[in-house]
Amino acid sequence: MLLTGWGRTAPTAARVVRPRTAGEVARALADAGPRGVLARGLGRSYGDAAQAAGGTVLDCTGLTGPIRLDADRGEVTVPAGVSFDRLIAHLLARGHFVPVTPGTRQVTVGGAIAADVHGKNHHADSSLGAHVRSLTLATPAGRARVLTPSAPGEDGDLFRATLGGMGLTGVITEATLAVLPVETSYMRVDTDRTESLDATLDLMSRTDADYRYTVCWVDLLARGSAMGRGVLTRAEHAVPRDLPPALRRDPLRHRPGGAPAAPPRVPPGLLNSWTVGAFNTVYRNAAPRRRRGQAQPLAGFFHPLDAVRGWNRLYGPRGLVQYQFVVPLGAEDALAGIMEGLSRAGAPSFLTVLKRLGEGTGGHLSFPRPGWTLAVDLPADLPGLGRMLRRFDERLLAAGGRLYLAKDGRADAETVHAMYPGLPAWRGIRERADPDGVLVSDLARRLRLL
């Protein structure tokens, strides 16, 4: 079966099997052929992280079962194949929420831990890995291992190597996550429009600490001093008194879905600097200049990517590349330089997101670190894209920044090695869990991670 990432760029073939239990996962690992085995979730990593050319790919969405919420301990135990969509619905109905959610609900718990996903609360709460209380990992070296962050020695090391470890340390079969009690399924949102990149960065720097959730949509196609203007949204979980009376009767109501789907085939070039530029202008002008305390359903606030099903198809048959990086605080000139480069290239990205990140989790290959992160979607057939991104990589390296492996499908091995100084230590831990080199992915081969 041919598999690609969410960007639909570089298909490779693998045998796909769908284990339904941890036992079946262990058997698949034991039966590995010469081209290895890899776990895949819902395929939302953009590049080649969830592909293993010529090998066996475990479709882990069959690893489901009951979700066990322990409200007293403030934690939930969930099979790794359960989606955030299902987990969030389950938790909200019981007055809880996930500690961290990425921009889509269509990820599995296992995949989210393997990518150590972050969300709009990263500056306040770090990434998902900081809220994993334990995880069960099937490793090729044998027995399922229950790992906790505080475990001494090898188990604690393997736990950290697994956060952001891109599925290369083992197959996560179950996890226990801390949960957050909430009173409503709504967010109390403050919105501000900014007029320039400087204004955007300044407002975020000054006010991030006042909110649990913040994110800024930026308009890269605006020219001159308007480049980097944006719509900044900051929010807290709403309490019933924040809601209009009509909503207070059922404050935990959560009915996402019914999203329209992108057409199955889209001609190349639909998203270009003209169409996206027009979208950006409309989108920005539709946002209020300044609004306070708007009650917004949580799905709309957190998961804009779920508003159109299969939106990745809008980039046409050649697919899309998402470029996401972080630069340390103080390296704003590198951030601005890359944004100006994207703007000059007319990069038609309609969901460009800027966010301030806080502390990382200690995962060796985990992406987040304190700084500014920018995520930008680019058509894979944009002329000169490869060269432009290589130039940005150099700029990033010089500024002490790094790329997000869950988004990458094109960086050089040497570049990524320099960006992740934890890689040698990670390799040592990984080799003990997988001495025969069973776990592999196209990403790992391309970036020579193993």
Next chain:
Amino acid sequence: MRDSVGTVRTVLLLGGRSEIGLAIVERLVREGAREVVLAARGGVAEPPGALTALGAKVHSLEFDATAADTHTGAVREAVALVGDLDVVVDAFGVLGDQAGYEADPAAAARAAAVNYTGHVSAGLAVAARLREQGHGALVVLSSVAGVRVRRFNFVYGSAKAGLDGFAQGLADSLHGSGARVLVVRPGYVPTRMSAHVDPAPFPATPAQVAAAVSAGLRSGATTVWAPRVLGPVFAGMRLMPRPLWRRLGR
């Protein structure tokens, strides 16, 4: 493995001294390929300076197009040198001289063995590897000479016709395997190999053929013509009445 912007890392050139083949390799290296294997009889002791200057690591491999028994082993050696084969360029061949072939039938059969049967064993050996690794592209240098065979070079043309058909069938057999075949049909390309024949209309330089191959690899095409106009030209040529076709010069 091809990356998300279409860059490949490794290239194997079967026919390591082919000018067109080397032009394709150079193009892929300019675009980011890092490891190259040049396979030819006796190996390629002195790799073209352009490749190393561009930062590629160039390996040499013994490869005899007429020794079908050795082809699977040669592919395996290439994999041992560079790992997965992202692009394999199948470019070996001899042009020869039609009058000479007609005077020496055994020589004609030897040329056909290089131009056709050598590609059968090499192509199948490469395909088996690409299928196993689940990705990769085989670029087969066919020719317009094989699209409709002409009286003036029918020994060469018939072998290319066979090769073209083989490559198309191989492409279909690889459908869904992650591997694919790109059939390249250049017209007249001025090189050392073609120095003794008169130029034909719509020529292409090796670099132009390489550009067409690069574009075809990126777009997922199954066939490229170089120059592109030869596609419609030969669609017309195929319809030409036989008495007229027989009299066609070059």
